[in-house]
Amino acid sequence: MTYCIGMNLDAGLVFLSDARTNAGVDDLRSAGKMRTFGADGERLLVTLSAGNLSLTQNVLNLLDQRARHEPDRPGLHNARSMVDVAQLVGDCMREVRARDEAYLRARDIDPTGSFIVGGQIAGEAPRLFLVYSEGNFIESTPETPYFQTGETRFGKPIIDRVIVPGTSLHEASKCALVSMDSTMRANLSVGPPLDLLVYRRDSLGATIQRRLEETDPYLMTLQRQWNDALRIALNALQPAPWLDDCDG
Numbered sequence: 001m002t003y004c005i006g007m008n009l010d011a012g013l014v015f016l017s018d019a020r021t022n023a024g025v026d027d028l029r030s031a032g033k034m035r036t037f038g039a040d041g042e043r044l045l046v047t048l049s050a051g052n053l054s055l056t057q058n059v060l061n062l063l064d065q066r067a068r069h070e071p072d073r074p075g076l077h078n079a080r081s082m083v084d085v086a087q088l089v090g091d092c093m094r095e096v097r098a099r100d101e102a103y104l105r106a107r108d109i110d111p112t113g114s115f116i117v118g119g120q121i122a123g124e125a126p127r128l129f130l131v132y133s134e135g136n137f138i139e140s141t142p143e144t145p146y147f148q149t150g151e152t153r154f155g156k157p158i159i160d161r162v163i164v165p166g167t168s169l170h171e172a173s174k175c176a177l178v179s180m181d182s183t184m185r186a187n188l189s190v191g192p193p194l195d196l197l198v199y200r201r202d203s204l205g206a207t208i209q210r211r212l213e214e215t216d217p218y219l220m221t222l223q224r225q226w227n228d229a230l231r232i233a234l235n236a237l238q239p240a241p242w243l244d245d246c247d248g
Contacts, residue, residue: 002033002150003183003190004048005176006116008128008140010165012201013118016176017048018184020191034195035060037067037076040205043121045076045085046197050150051113051133052104058096059115063088082127083139086117090135097133114149119199126201154186155179169198174222177212181223194219 004017017033031053038044049056067075079085097111104111112133120126128140130147140147145165148156155178162175173196183190192214199207212219 002050003152003155003180003187004033004050004116004149005146005155005159005179006046006048006118006128006130006140006148007146007163007167007172007176008118008126008165009145009163009167009169009172010201011169012203013046013120013126013128013197013199014169014172014176015046015048015116015118015195015197015199016173016180017195018180018190019193019195020189032193032195034197036197036207036209037064038119038205039077041122042204043119044199044203044205044207045082045117045119046199047089048116048149049113050115052109052111055093055096055100055111055113056115058100059089059092059113062096063092079121081124082117082119082121082129085119085121086129086131086137086139089115089117089131090137093131093133094135116147116149120202120204122204126199151183151187151190155183158182169200173198177219177222178226181219181226192219 002018002020007014015034019032033049035047036045047060063076066073067077071077074088076085076088079088101111114133115131116128117131118126118128128147129137130149131137142165146159146163158175158179163172180194192212194212196212197207197209
């Protein structure tokens, strides 16, 4: 399992993913779930993947290989819009599943996966999509400017309460990291290192990209401050009047 977040804001895009692929008692493994493609000044494409690792890696490797060796074929390097990019990822997902699914199911292996796909191509605004295992996809909206995939339950409340299109990239990045921290605390199958990418609208390639290890000073400070803030907020809440005598 994993947890990935993508946000499409007025100021740009924020992406965050963990890197845990296995969380057995004596078998802890990691692999990055974020991949970037593009050309400075012309396009930036970002994918976050969840689910069967062989499926999602094969999808991305196949798309990358075709972009490199079949330049005349529609691909990530020459797609005219982000809708075309989402369609390419979905089509490739169907292709890999059609090839491998029967063999995986015969071994009781779940052959499904999903992608958050976002970025900007010159001539259009930044866009964000959620591509399902079946190859179909949906696009973010002003009412729902973010997508999650993987282990989504524990980190959703903070995003629901905070994120709107006008949220700044700074605030959205903090919110994403708090959402990830809540998920890591609740589910062992989600864990560091974390990959964070922040893209400023219309920069077409310029990003802030950072890998946060478990001992990263900023991540540790954020976790401590969030814990303290929650305790302070809880203590400040109005007590229920019908519990006045419970401590007496």
